[in-house]
Amino acid sequence: MVKQPTEDELIFDWNRYKKFAFRHKENLELDDETLRDGLQSPSITDPTIEEKIELLELMEGLGIQCADVGLPGSGPRAQADITAMVNHIVKNKMKLRPNCAVRTVKADITPLIEISQKTGYAVEACSFIGSSPIRQYAEGWTIDKMVELTEEAVSYAVENGLPVMYVTEDTTRADPETLRKLFTTAINAGAERICVCDTVGHATPIGVHYLMKYVRKLVEEINPETKIDWHGHSDRGLALPNTMAAIGQGADRVHATALGIGERVGNTAMDLLLINLKLEGIIDNDLTGLARYCKLASEACDAPTAWNYPAMGRDAFRTSTGVHAAAIIKAQNKGHDWLADRVYSGVPAGMIGLRQIIEIGFMSGVSNIVYWLKVRGIEPDKKLVDEIFKAAKQHNRVLTEEELEELVKFRSFEKDDAPLDTLDKWNEQITPGKGESK
DSSP: OOOOOOHHHHOOOGGGGGGOOOOOOTTOEEEEOTTTTGGGOTTSOOOOHHHHHHHHHHHHHTTOOEEEOOOGGGOHHHHHHHHHHHHHHHHTTOSOEEEEEEESSHHHHHHHHHHHHHHTOOOEEEEEEEOSHHHHHHHTOOHHHHHHHHHHHHHHHHHTTOOEEEEEETGGGSOHHHHHHHHHHHHHTTOSEEEEEETTSOOOHHHHHHHHHHHHHHHHHHOTTOEEEEEEBOTTSOHHHHHHHHHHTTOSEEEEBGGGOOSTTOBOBHHHHHHHHHHTTSOOOOOTTHHHHHHHHHHHTTOOOOTTOTTTSTTTTEEOOHHHHHHHHHHHHTTOHHHHTTTTOSSOGGGGTOOOEEOOOTTOOHHHHHHHHHHTTOOOOHHHHHHHHHHHHTSSSOOOHHHHHHHHHHHHTSOTTSOSOHHHHHHHTEETTTTEEO
């Protein structure tokens, strides 16, 4: 029996050059912000409570540790949904830990205290306040007032039995001295975590490097037991690399949302973060439920996924190009699913519960057609293959499943020795370039 080559023998991985390994905290955690920050997008729809609970279950299945389940200060509807979700987590003994965003005011924290008392679960309070000079100027705040609000809010939550993560909005545009005063106040008042926020997507990976290094040193001076979170937005398209940079600089927990939904252009995408963490060897979570998680989030929030969105877009594992399809087919013929999943893909489709798809279009070759027919149990005789090939070349797009099935049906009515007029008959039913029936 011929020894099959290993993946390491077939892929020279520059990401691992000289045995490089991505630096990270051993017990890195993920906080899913889909049901809070994700819902702040003005273009999405608030999911039903049933959909929210199903999303929590999918988060649990993906190995996500925490989830922000809402903003209790926004009103009775939010409070009712948060209560229902926390009750579900408690009743089903889920590992997923809920938290909620609250401003650094008692009026926001009180509803969360009441929810915690009703459910018997001390929900983490994510107490936030703006920290940058531009925010201070716009709001008319003084640093003394910010320190006062911070101490009062954190102490109030802690005294009422809530764990606290203290969040400085716009951290990536805040000066070091302000951050020192605010973080020192919050930690001394009992905050167990602090959160570094790129609220307007201002940061670059090098900025994250320097900021996180400063914050880590500061925390070491105040209380080394304090955990550090990272929360990023994608206004410059850098949310994912910034989050990876924060992980590399020792973040204990990072935040993200399904498909990156969120205010303005959105947040770090949880799905892409999970994929990259797994490919980097930082986590070993089962991601076969990731497609379902993204599909539900997309449908429940009315957030369509772009066709070229990485991994979850319609075209992520779909090809009609002859050369690409031929390589995938040859890999499959060697009997290795992992080989077919990687020969033309940087992300293995099977890892996230999907598969490679080969279509037929104007850039396709004969191998696409033979594969398509065989998968559907249709004998790829030369006449049929030739007709489909000609049809594909006459159109400026990929042929739909229905169009191909119709062409096969037309051909099945022809006698074996009949002239090749099937294509003409089929073309009478199709408007080239539009895919619409006449």
